[in-house]
Amino acid sequence: xxxxxxxxxxxxxxxxxxxxxxxxxxxxxxxxxxxxxxxxxxxxxxxxxxxxxxxxxxxxxxxxxxxxxxxxxxxxxxxxxxxxxxxxxxxxxxxxxxxxxxxxxxxxxxxx
Amino acid sequence: xxxxxxxxxxxxxxxxxxxxxxxxxxxxxxxxxxxxxxxxxxxxxxxxxxxxxxxxxxxxxxxxxxxxxxxxxxxxxxxxxxxxxxxxxxxxxxxxxxxxxxxxxxxxxxxxx
Numbered sequence: 001x002x003x004x005x006x007x008x009x010x011x012x013x014x015x016x017x018x019x020x021x022x023x024x025x026x027x028x029x030x031x032x033x034x035x036x037x038x039x040x041x042x043x044x045x046x047x048x049x050x051x052x053x054x055x056x057x058x059x060x061x062x063x064x065x066x067x068x069x070x071x072x073x074x075x076x077x078x079x080x081x082x083x084x085x086x087x088x089x090x091x092x093x094x095x096x097x098x099x100x101x102x103x104x105x106x107x108x109x110x111x112x
Numbered sequence: 113x114x115x116x117x118x119x120x121x122x123x124x125x126x127x128x129x130x131x132x133x134x135x136x137x138x139x140x141x142x143x144x145x146x147x148x149x150x151x152x153x154x155x156x157x158x159x160x161x162x163x164x165x166x167x168x169x170x171x172x173x174x175x176x177x178x179x180x181x182x183x184x185x186x187x188x189x190x191x192x193x194x195x196x197x198x199x200x201x202x203x204x205x206x207x208x209x210x211x212x213x214x215x216x217x218x219x220x221x222x223x224x225x
Contacts, residue, residue: 032212034212034213041219041221042218042219043116043202043204043216043217043218043219044155044202044214044216045216046213046214046215049212049213089154089155091212092212093210093211093212094211095209097168098143098160098162098208098209098211099157099160099170099211100145100211100212100214102154102155103154104153104154105153105154105155107152
């Protein structure tokens with residue numbers, strides 16, 4: 001119940017395409033869903049996040065879509081660029097032990 | 113500039129040796145975390161701390177130890193009991209109760225000689 005399941009494991013998209021990364025969860029107590037972006041050899045950084053009381057959040061070219069009934073959320077990158085090539089992690093906070101439950105990560109490559 | 117620093121960037125460990133990874137933050141955060149990342153893998157929690165002089169084991173604490181004597185500092189020791197220590201180690205911090213917003217350091221890559 002504490003898991004966040006992320007797919008796909010890797011994704012290759014042509015420049016300008018719209019990569020979509022999906023996450024699913026079981027624990028209905030999760031109340032915040034952040035996405036982190038990690039470039040090779042660097043630490044992850046918070047990219048965008050959503051609360052379950054909204055169905056969509058946009059920040060620049062990045063959009064989170066949230067489906068509360070299905071317990072799923074996804075990250076879309078509009079007009080993707082080679083500079084978006086990175087590993088993306090979804091996550092959810094556990095309030096029972098103050099940890100952040102991480103998805104397994106998606107390695108995204110945007111081809112020029 | 114507020115942030116988290118980790119040192120060294122690269123660390124080499126000999127067989128049977130203990131090594132200590134440094135993590136310092138000036139964000140005034142009470143919560144700090146240590147993660148291990150293996151190539152192509154996700155983040156696994158080693159230890160975390162919510163307050164000075166207190167810390168809890170994460171999912172893979174065996175072979176590691178930590179201390180939290182100061183709010184700003186959370187060093188991680190990789191002991192000789194950790195038989196497969198080669199990995200990328202990441203330190204993070206957050207406000208207590210806001211673990212969804214973590215700030216990460218640049219990481220330390222540990223290699224075994």
